[in-house]
Amino acid sequence: MELAYLQTPIGLAEFEGDENGLSAVRVLDQEKPIGIIPEALEDAVYQFQEYFEGKRENFDLKLNPSGTDFQKNVWKLLQEIPFGKTVSYLELSKKLGDPKAIRAVASANGKNPLWIIVPCHRVIGSNGDLVGYAGGLHRKKWLLEHESPAKQMALF
Helix, strand or coil, X not given: CEEEEEEECCEEXXXXXXXXXXXXXXXXXXXXXXXXXXXHHHHHHXXXXXXXXXXXXXXXXXXXXXXXXXXXXXXXXXXXXXCCCCEEHHHHHHHCCCCCCHHHHHHHHHCCCECCCCCHHHEECCCCCCCCCCCCHHHHHXXXXXXXXXCCCCCC
């Protein structure tokens, strides 16, 4: 596996993957030297840059995450959540065919290894609250505001 890093407005992104696809994207709180980006990860880093510049809403990457079949099913559903939209854990569990699977869906969501690309930040509580985000609720809030179709204009 190869590694690459990209500084984003909300932390350092660490990419992990190889010619078989991208296996993980994590946000780090510590600094690391950026270094040379391996060829297998160039497209992922480039698409991430576009996302943070507001030029990309969807990712077109070969993905290769590790997980159980259930987790992969949840992650696939997460990728169907449109840019700028949110869904609840209950809605996801209903789409999986089991409204009682909320905790299992939340657990799979929390184990998502592909930060932003598999948009687990678009999942909120049934009451509309921002809940449960491995990267920290401050990042979840930032990402949802970044994707919001109704951008706030600065007064000054």
